[in-house]
């Protein structure tokens with residue numbers, strides 16, 4: 855939704871109106887659906903103030919979005935920290951280690967590492983459950 859400040863060219867009445875897009879304004883104007891609430895004139899124009907208002911609202915949306923991303927990344931880092939502290943890192947040997955735990959009943963506090971989608975599918979077919987988690991590198995902010 856976009857809020858435009860509209861101005862009536864006939865009586866200078868200024869009022870706010872919401873549109874689903876900037877195109878919708880042009881469309882409604884074309885079929886004379888924009889009418890001044892005071893004098894019923896069709897001479898409605900977008901006020902010059904509108905772009906600024908839109909810009910402000912947009913930057914606020916971006917700000918909220920970035921806050922959300924930051925929050926999620928922090929959550930992921932906490933989760934990664936938990937895994938690092940409680941599981942053994944086996945790197946590229948993940949598939950091998952997972953099998954060896956499963957078939958040799960090897961005792962383990964749990965492992966984590968890298969595996970391809972294909973590897974995970976194969977493990978699943980053999981009855982070895984794994985959990986796929988998104989992983990962010992430490993260098994990322």
Ligand SMILES: [Zn+2]
Pocket residue numbers: 862863864865866867890891892893894895
């Ligand atoms: Zn008017």
